[in-house]
Amino acid sequence: EIVLTQSPGTLCLSPGERATLSCRASQSVSSSYLAWYQQKPGQAPRVLMSGASSRATGIPDRFSGSGSGTDFTLTISRLEPEDFAVYYCQQFGSSPWTFGQGTKVEIK
């Protein structure tokens, strides 16, 4: 099983600041099979990025993804009030598909 470890657990930032979220895999993941999701309280998750760096439909360009192998990054260039949420990475290259434990981005 591929274990995804996200860091930090919580990120305290102000609107307008840059957020950098990390997702590290216990073994290599094809970048084609790494996705990022955003979840707000009481809502279902929504996909932000797939293929590690491709924004999903309707996702603003302040969100970007990068990485390969075992290290992946989600960057939010300038935090908007609606971006404060929990973010998860997921690999879907091999079963069992796994999620990271999440990074909470909260308002400082």
Place this chain on the structure above:
Amino acid sequence: QVQLVESGGGVVQPGRSLRLSCAASGFTFSCCGMHWVRQAPGKGLEWVALIWYDGSKEYYADSVKGRFTISRDNSRNTLYLQMNSLRAEDTAVYHCARYVTGTGLDYWGQGTLVTVSS
């Protein structure tokens, strides 16, 4: 528009069974792999199971293997999760989600709550 609506959750005693349904609309259901993902109260996301677009293959998390069965009826645009031998640790909101190759889980239902308690 794409819609996924789960149903069938509720309170059930340990050891009993429950069947969840996910009604799909707004897209060609038979196109896509479908997943169940759960979230225990206050916890993160846990992938549960996957079924291929035609039902020919299934995959499960180790935590539910042998107890849960995923299935689908493409003629009824419905996904199912049969859950047997339920345990307290299965308590969670269960979401169904659509998978399109290369896009991850692009549509999710709002979820149905399963509470396993005596």
